[in-house]
Amino acid sequence: MWQDRRILDLFGIDHPLLLAPMAGSAGSALAVAVAKAGGLPALPCALLSPEQMRAEIGVIRQQATGPLNLNFFCHTPPEPDPAREQAWRAKIAALYGPVPDGPDAPPRRPFDEAACAVVEDSRPEVVSFHFGLPAAPLLARVRATGARIIASATTVDEAVWLERSGVDAVIAQGAEAGGHRGMFLGLDTATQTGTFSLVPLVTDAVKVPVIAAGGVSDGRAMAAALVLGAAAVQVGTAFLRSPEALTSTLHRKALAAGGPTAMTNVITGRPARGFTTRLVRDVGPINPDAPAFPLASNAIASLRKAAEADGRPDFSPVWAGQSFSLASEEPATVIAERIVRDAARLLDR
Amino acid sequence: MWQDRRILDLFGIDHPLLLAPMAGSAGSALAVAVAKAGGLPALPCALLSPEQMRAEIGVIRQQATGPLNLNFFCHTPPEPDPAREQAWRAKIAALYGPVPDGPDAPPRRPFDEAACAVVEDSRPEVVSFHFGLPAAPLLARVRATGARIIASATTVDEAVWLERSGVDAVIAQGAEAGGHRGMFLGLDTATQTGTFSLVPLVTDAVKVPVIAAGGVSDGRAMAAALVLGAAAVQVGTAFLRSPEALTSTLHRKALAAGGPTAMTNVITGRPARGFTTRLVRDVGPINPDAPAFPLASNAIASLRKAAEADGRPDFSPVWAGQSFSLASEEPATVIAERIVRDAARLLDR
Numbered sequence: 001m002w003q004d005r006r007i008l009d010l011f012g013i014d015h016p017l018l019l020a021p022m023a024g025s026a027g028s029a030l031a032v033a034v035a036k037a038g039g040l041p042a043l044p045c046a047l048l049s050p051e052q053m054r055a056e057i058g059v060i061r062q063q064a065t066g067p068l069n070l071n072f073f074c075h076t077p078p079e080p081d082p083a084r085e086q087a088w089r090a091k092i093a094a095l096y097g098p099v100p101d102g103p104d105a106p107p108r109r110p111f112d113e114a115a116c117a118v119v120e121d122s123r124p125e126v127v128s129f130h131f132g133l134p135a136a137p138l139l140a141r142v143r144a145t146g147a148r149i150i151a152s153a154t155t156v157d158e159a160v161w162l163e164r165s166g167v168d169a170v171i172a173q174g175a176e177a178g179g180h181r182g183m184f185l186g187l188d189t190a191t192q193t194g195t196f197s198l199v200p201l202v203t204d205a206v207k208v209p210v211i212a213a214g215g216v217s218d219g220r221a222m223a224a225a226l227v228l229g230a231a232a233v234q235v236g237t238a239f240l241r242s243p244e245a246l247t248s249t250l251h252r253k254a255l256a257a258g259g260p261t262a263m264t265n266v267i268t269g270r271p272a273r274g275f276t277t278r279l280v281r282d283v284g285p286i287n288p289d290a291p292a293f294p295l296a297s298n299a300i301a302s303l304r305k306a307a308e309a310d311g312r313p314d315f316s317p318v319w320a321g322q323s324f325s326l327a328s329e330e331p332a333t334v335i336a337e338r339i340v341r342d343a344a345r346l347l348d349r
Numbered sequence: 350m351w352q353d354r355r356i357l358d359l360f361g362i363d364h365p366l367l368l369a370p371m372a373g374s375a376g377s378a379l380a381v382a383v384a385k386a387g388g389l390p391a392l393p394c395a396l397l398s399p400e401q402m403r404a405e406i407g408v409i410r411q412q413a414t415g416p417l418n419l420n421f422f423c424h425t426p427p428e429p430d431p432a433r434e435q436a437w438r439a440k441i442a443a444l445y446g447p448v449p450d451g452p453d454a455p456p457r458r459p460f461d462e463a464a465c466a467v468v469e470d471s472r473p474e475v476v477s478f479h480f481g482l483p484a485a486p487l488l489a490r491v492r493a494t495g496a497r498i499i500a501s502a503t504t505v506d507e508a509v510w511l512e513r514s515g516v517d518a519v520i521a522q523g524a525e526a527g528g529h530r531g532m533f534l535g536l537d538t539a540t541q542t543g544t545f546s547l548v549p550l551v552t553d554a555v556k557v558p559v560i561a562a563g564g565v566s567d568g569r570a571m572a573a574a575l576v577l578g579a580a581a582v583q584v585g586t587a588f589l590r591s592p593e594a595l596t597s598t599l600h601r602k603a604l605a606a607g608g609p610t611a612m613t614n615v616i617t618g619r620p621a622r623g624f625t626t627r628l629v630r631d632v633g634p635i636n637p638d639a640p641a642f643p644l645a646s647n648a649i650a651s652l653r654k655a656a657e658a659d660g661r662p663d664f665s666p667v668w669a670g671q672s673f674s675l676a677s678e679e680p681a682t683v684i685a686e687r688i689v690r691d692a693a694r695l696l697d698r
Contacts, residue, residue, distance in 0.1 A: 191609035194543030260540035
């Protein structure tokens with residue numbers, strides 16, 4: 001059925017479709033649904049404690065057979081910079097009124113000793129990283145578990161860097177993708193590359209298989225990505241409206257209403273694609289003064305809480321890829337099966 | 350050979366490949382070369398006087414049979430804004446030293462009475478517009494010649510607007526594309542959409558055939574664009590290094606050297622994708638203070654002239670799409686034939 005079997009053989013899956021790990025919008029239920037369609041399920045761990053990771057992994061292992069991808073952020077937590085944070089809070093306060101100190105936003109944990117212990121215990125078949133790779137000792141421990149290791153690249157240079165670091169496959173994350181950009185050799189959003197250019201260029205530059213991400217929301221896109229040279233696709237936004245996703249009601253409303261998306265760093269401090277909410281329009285989409293990831297979240301934590309209680313996504317991360325209008329409210333298994341079936345038919349004609 | 354024959358029948362061409370009209374880098378020689386490969390040749394007229402247009406059309410008609418696409422900009426020339434221009438000149442002068450008054454940059458002519466007369470005389474089979482469409486009376490005169498009319502859209506809204514205005518096909522210009530963005534319902538580059546998302550979304554939104562542009566530099570990309578729903582592709586950057594292109598030596602050197610591209614408005618006043626030259630890095634890539642198109646060119650005209658004489662592209666428009674590294678120095682007919690052949694093979698398997 002699939003001409004290029006590299007990713008199928010590498011991960012032990014039926015179809016070259018990976019669930020994008022969407023921290024905050026995806027948990028065990030979505031993973032199970034995608035596994036049932038023959039794709040590779042993912043559990044995003046960036047917002048989970050080790051205990052929560054273990055619980056979610058337990059649910060997935062109980063309800064689905066086959067491989068599992070555990071996904072981690074691996075940013076270096078920034079040095080505290082009180083002056084910068086204070087200036088940012090002042091800017092926010094000037095626009096929206098006083099910003100109370102705390103509560104801070106939920107922490108976004110980089111891959112660390114505790115997370116590595118979860119990997120060593122739970123033995124996921126695949127471990128994926130965003131924002132580069134963890135330090136060599138931690139990476140070696142992951143490799144020693146036998147897990148396949150994959151990571152995101154947003155440029156050819158990042159893809160080559162990852163290949164040299166020994167990853168088993170590279171995710172080419174085109175500019176269309178929703179959520180945080182995996183960029184790690186630089187943070188300049190103005191030069192980020194679209195999926196249509198990035199996938200063939202990365203395919204030419206590395207020997208490992210390439211997984212296309214960004215704008216892959218239906219069978220046409222999956223088929224096109226494989227024609228461009230990808231061995232598989234990673235799909236996220238297409239599942240955001242499915243019942244299995246943890247997408248908030250506000251987020252679901254925004255997806256239904258539509259509106260442009262942009263890469264913005266004013267919500268978390270790192271560039272991520274989402275709807276242009278009030279905050280993004282007022283101080284972004286890119287603002288060089290935003291505190292480093294994930295500290296920018298703190299200044300807006302209380303504003304976000306109040307706005308959400310009021311039904312407004314003004315300060316919330318409302319991530320979405322550029323093909324969000326193709327997302328449907330159907331069960332995720334149905335969505336995944338249709339993408340796979342339509343892609344196979346298009347490639348077969 | 351091609352499953353979707355709409356564009357082939359509409360224009361009377363053998364292969365669904367259009368030469369992108371690259372004002373300043375393409376003239377009759379490149380048009381003839383692409384016509385010989387069975388694609389639709391284009392003559393960009395934005396930088397040509399009516400006399401030059403007639404001369405170039407004469408060469409193409411003499412050396413190639415088949416249809417021809419005459420391309421025009423149709424921006425509304427801006428109201429003079431001396432204060433804004435003076436402030437911009439002062440900003441430039443603060444960085445690079447005194448900016449002598451004049452000479453102004455070569456004018457970029459919008460489609461007007463004189464250009465329309467050329468269309469009426471020379472009877473091109475296709476007329477294409479960038480930056481929207483001309484006023485209704487001029488458009489009606491073009492239509493009365495029997496020419497097929499096409500225009501660029503960078504969003505779904507622009508595509509729907511063009512279809513309602515009666516175009517025969519829409520060019521979906523993805524964010525990867527080099528040169529000026531065709532955007533006309535807004536100028537916000539942060540929300541521009543990649544080819545991979547734009548093509549299927551536009552295909553779903555309009556009934557007229559869609560021509561994919563942006564990142565189409567080889568057979569993989571052409572095949573992928575057709576899989577995404579496009580009826581044809583428009584190819585520009587892939588030809589920039591061919592001997593038939595008018596690309597300057599400086600521009601060719603930049604294409605060979607590589608480096609990131611970005612959408613910038615600091616060279617002409619309208620967003621266009623090109624290499625991040627010194628000017629773009631220093632005051633861009635997007636600067637809200639840049640004078641309106643095409644007036645921004647004036648402040649840097651003398652700096653550009655001096656730098657180019659010195660072999661530096663610091664202030665030159667060095668347009669390139671994101672797949673520029675796939676451009677080769679081969680004859681344009683060879684390039685076009687290979688793109689077509691590779692695409693056909695990929696779609697045929």
